[in-house]
Amino acid sequence: MLKLNDVMAGYGSTTILHGVSLEVNAGEIVTIVGGNGAGKTTTLRVISSLIRARSGQVQFEGRDITGMKAHKVVEAGITMVPEARQLFPEMTVLENLQMGSFTRHARAHYKEKLDEVVGLFPRVAERFSQQAQSLSGGEQQMVAIARGMMACPRLMLFDEPSLGLAPIVVKQVFDVVRAIAAGGTTVLIVEQNVYQTLKIADRGYVIENGEIVMGGEAEQLIGDDHVRKAYLGI
């Protein structure tokens, strides 16, 4: 479904990704794990075209989407739930969700998606008329995920959805990600919370210094010596 081929990217004169290749198949939950500054977020930003790849290709459903405008990537069927929520702070929760279903395709399915989201996040529905900035961190994360779902994506990218949240909320977030995948949306999730992410993922990649150093079945990675030492602290 999604294929990255030797992607190089960075900011200004700094190169972050030194040739990243990875693959996500339809229906999977795939995770990229790695430390701070390893290039996880940059990888997602390249896929969603928030930054441009210096070289290499990004393919989505057989189409080359490298260098496509960011809003076109959303229309192509990829939605990203960005790090630190990035809600529209002075808009109501409902308005945030309306912005989520901005594309023509999404607007046609607005009603049914809204019902789906309300079913998944009853707490969000209670807050519809509140400004997004007045919500707690956990609630904001739920709105961010709900907003991403409103775009009716076929592939959803999650950038550190558990960052800065209380353990009980972290568990809810992972449950929701699993529910989204069960609903037929393919998921690519980037996390520092390595153990819990590998628990829900089908496959995983380990990224270090802008390079994929390891990839495989999630269960296999949990058992791997290097992963256990470097990321699981075991």
Add this chain to the structure above:
Amino acid sequence: MDLVFTNIVNGLMLGALYAIVSVGLTLVFGIVKVINFAHGEFLMVSMFLVYLVTTFFGVHPYFSLILVLPAAFVMGMLVQRLLIEPLQNSDEHIMIFATVGLSIALINLMLLIFGPDILNTPSSGLRQPVNIGSGMFLTGQLNILICAIAVVGGIHLFLTRTQLGRSIRATGQNRSAAQLMGINVSWIYMVTFGIGAACVGLAAVLIAPLYPTSPEVGQYFVLLSFVVVVMGGLGSITGALVASMIIGLVDAFAGFYLGANVKDLVVFGIFLLVLIFRPQGLFGGARNLSHVS
């Protein structure tokens, strides 16, 4: 008592004038995060257009709106697309220099074409005085007041009730998140700049029959509208309306009781007090000053 009433009427009329010039400026700042120093020149160019259309076709000045409004809209869009967008990723002061440069270029372009002389758009009965009690105003001034309120209300409804309006607000609040929603941000910026310019287009149609048109006229109007925009809270449309009225009233009262020489001192004194005690402006949230990119 009569004098107080007279001054209130004058103040509100003056305030309406500042408001209609400022609305577009604060909208562009709030969304595109650019302080458009050529805003006054948009007004000036539009006023010349009003003059030309009115005298060439021999029509009522308000009739020129059909042409001036779309022309101003397109002018705004082009400036965003050709001047601001290429500089989007550079420092803020570069964008400021660019708009200052545009302002100087437009003034000199008009000096070149029309010379420094003052042109008078036919007033077509808009300078007719209306008396209420001891107060007096011109019909054209009343129209400015009505339009200023209508424009502020209209923009507010547009921004909150329409999908395009909401996506404009979303882009202003978080540009990259807006892109992730599928919003074409550079298009939104162009439309916003266009609307901001169209607001001065409307202002020009209303002002031209009452004030003389010259290449420097934009400078005259825009200084106070910067005061208004900062005082109301950068990016706040309601704030701009309220601040306009305050400045208008202060201007009228100070001008009457303290004399024309001292009134600017009072106006800018109040402006400084607002900056010291409420630097984010009357209606500005702290966020309005943070540049979310």
